[in-house]
Amino acid sequence: MTEVQVVTGNITDIDCDVLIVNLFEGVTRPGGATGAVDAALGGLISDAIRAGDLTGRWGETAILYTGGRIRARKVLVAGLGQAARFGYREVFRVAALAARAARASGATRIASIAHGAGIGGLDPARAAQFTVDGTLHGLYRFAGYRTEPQPERPQVEAFLLVERDPERARAMAEGARTGRLLAEAAAWARDLGNRPGNRLTAAMLADEAVAMARDTGLEAEVLGPEEAERLGMGLLLAVNRGSAEPARVIVLRHRGGRNSGRAASGQQAGGGWPLALVGKGLTFDTGGISIKPSENMWDMKFDMCGGAAVLGAMRAIAQLAVPLDVLAVVPATDNMPDGASYKPGDVIRGLSGKTVEIRSTDAEGRLILADGLAYAVREGARRLVTISTLTGGVAVALGSVRFGLLANDDRWYEEVAAAAEEAGERGWRLPSDEDYRELLRSPVADMTNGGRREASTIQGGVFLFQHVGGVPTVHMDIAATAWLRDKTAEADEGATAVGLRTLVATARRLAAAGG
CATH class of the missing domain: 3.40.630.10 (Zn peptidases)
Incomplete structure (x- = not known):
């Protein structure tokens, strides 16, 4: 199972293969953590929005190469859809699909903000729970019984949940623990079912x-x-x-x-x-x-x-x-x-x-x-x-x-x-x-x-x-x-x-x- 950590620090200083941020539909100028990453990348996310390559529609993902401007090698922007329809179930789902897209790009070390905990207005601890649970749910795969070597996507070894504020990070750590335990229990049950x-x-x-x-x-x-x-x-x-x-x-x-x-x-x-x-x-x-x-x-x-x-x-x-x-x-x-x-x-x-x-x-x-x-x-x-x-x-x-x-x-x-x-x-x-x-x-x-x-x-x-x-x-x-x-x-x-x-x-x- 992927190791989960809650990390306190600046989002642009996180060392990872893929850094996951998000965007609501209709946003033309990203704020919060996404805005901080955009600024560090010289407006790369804003450029993609203006070009129509990023819309924030539900389920949309786009990977941007950072060129060494931040420590993450790539940034994945996940579309959250309409803010009025975004809740904890959507946190779980977007975390799952973003993690799978990051893994498909070759990542073994992923970092993410807690979806919805910023401009989305959701409780940070619960947002952390659903982000971790959804991420691990999306990364699950059944080992099966094949004897021939298969071309496998890489195993994601570490998932980092990033929060700048230490007090919020402490609350999110408990939520992340709950999310991890739920995901691990679900993975065990899915193994039985499969x-x-x-x-x-x-x-x-x-x-x-x-x-x-x-x-x-x-x-x-x-x-x-x-x-x-x-x-x-x-x-x-x-x-x-x-x-x-x-x-x-x-x-x-x-x-x-x-x-x-x-x-x-x-x-x-x-x-x-x-x-x-x-x-x-x-x-x-x-x-x-x-x-x-x-x-x-x-x-x-x-x-x-x-x-x-x-x-x-x-x-x-x-x-x-x-x-x-x-x-x-x-x-x-x-x-x-x-x-x-x-x-x-x-x-x-x-x-x-x-x-x-x-x-x-x-x-x-x-x-x-x-x-x-x-x-x-x-x-x-x-x-x-x-x-x-x-x-x-x-x-x-x-x-x-x-x-x-x-x-x-x-x-x-x-x-x-x-x-x-x-x-x-x-x-x-x-x-x-x-x-x-x-x-x-x-x-x-x-x-x-x-x-x-x-x-x-x-x-x-x-x-x-x-x-x-x-x-x-x-x-x-x-x-x-x-x-x-x-x-x-x-x-x-x-x-x-x-x-x-x-x-x-x-x-x-x-x-x-x-x-």
């Missing part, structure tokens, strides 16, 4: 979680098929029935609250866990007996990205020492066709005690999540957030721009939605009216697991809410945002770790409010 099914089974995912917990001070517990059967996790075990790989239930505990107990049972002292996170750990999904088309089935290695987001969020929560007790549950298996597989028409009882008629074995994510949620409720969860690549329907509803949100409690939804906004991530609420339960009606069981095309994303959320016993729950459907099929100006193709930052922000907001 691993193919033969290199990340449920047992392997559990091993990775345990190793991470050991390194960060989390408590870890892993339940195997025998423990799951004793508990009554019939839905998880049904999905696992066709697999040669045994299921796992990964349980992590962060005891950050002031009055944390350490009861041997895992039950949190003092009235339950203020927050529990439950993520879908479906390491590969063929659809089971209701098998998927072969086209793009390889993308189903990403079906565990919800679980990866939960595990990555717990890593960041531990490293940030969030003063809140947080429980995480990730049920993990793959979904394979076999003579022993569960079948459409089967009726299965879950840990919640509710029975489910199977209409489609390709609606398996909600089944394993139902048992994960019921386990969290059994452990004393007072609020729940669940995240998963649950339905293809969310892409029809929202495209790949926003993830879907459903909730059984308005106040809890508002808190999680505010956390998403704070984290720079974007969701959109779908309804979960009682009338939608009709779509799950079964003549032989408490409910079906769905299978109808209409309101498919809503069906998934409403199904989950039947297994939480009334505990306030928000469901995040990230099926359309969990991975990129093609690289962009801001990130490589593959897993995105979407939702991770929302989960961390939810925990931090809840901690700040006293749990």
Whole structure:
């Protein structure tokens, strides 16, 4: 991972390969740090503006050669778009695309101002957080498994965040640390998401979680098929029935609250866990007996990205020492066709005690999540957030721009939605009216697991809410945002770790409010 430093000093005195400054759209005479660099370069940036080569439009980048007039070898000017539309999410995005452009130019040592902390009027510490987080997010790449040498872009070894004022620099250092920890947690989660099914089974995912917990001070517990059967996790075990790989239930505990107990049972002292996170750990999904088309089935290695987001969020929560007790549950298996597989028409009882008629074995994510949620409720969860690549329907509803949100409690939804906004991530609420339960009606069981095309994303959320016993729950459907099929100006193709930052922000907001 790239080393991150906050440096106090004059922007023109920084020794680096590429120095990143910025420009709002419509600015004809740059000010602040960009203006200082322009003056040191004899008006080179102003000349480019007058010539129309620099406009400040969103996503625009231009590299200028300094000719030895400042210590940086090159200056990259990044367009910020319209000032009225510029916020922390845009800080993250412009930092990512600028870092990638700098790396593409051959840089191994990059310096930047904190985007938006000057004329943009954003809080310097938060601007630093999003600048560092976005930079490292943009620089991420998955090592993969290629044996032939590949022409690689250089590794960026150092990223310097520059601030002239010492007092502001001290505040920005804490923000930069937060940004670094979030980016590192996201990179770890993206690595998990990018691993193919033969290199990340449920047992392997559990091993990775345990190793991470050991390194960060989390408590870890892993339940195997025998423990799951004793508990009554019939839905998880049904999905696992066709697999040669045994299921796992990964349980992590962060005891950050002031009055944390350490009861041997895992039950949190003092009235339950203020927050529990439950993520879908479906390491590969063929659809089971209701098998998927072969086209793009390889993308189903990403079906565990919800679980990866939960595990990555717990890593960041531990490293940030969030003063809140947080429980995480990730049920993990793959979904394979076999003579022993569960079948459409089967009726299965879950840990919640509710029975489910199977209409489609390709609606398996909600089944394993139902048992994960019921386990969290059994452990004393007072609020729940669940995240998963649950339905293809969310892409029809929202495209790949926003993830879907459903909730059984308005106040809890508002808190999680505010956390998403704070984290720079974007969701959109779908309804979960009682009338939608009709779509799950079964003549032989408490409910079906769905299978109808209409309101498919809503069906998934409403199904989950039947297994939480009334505990306030928000469901995040990230099926359309969990991975990129093609690289962009801001990130490589593959897993995105979407939702991770929302989960961390939810925990931090809840901690700040006293749990």
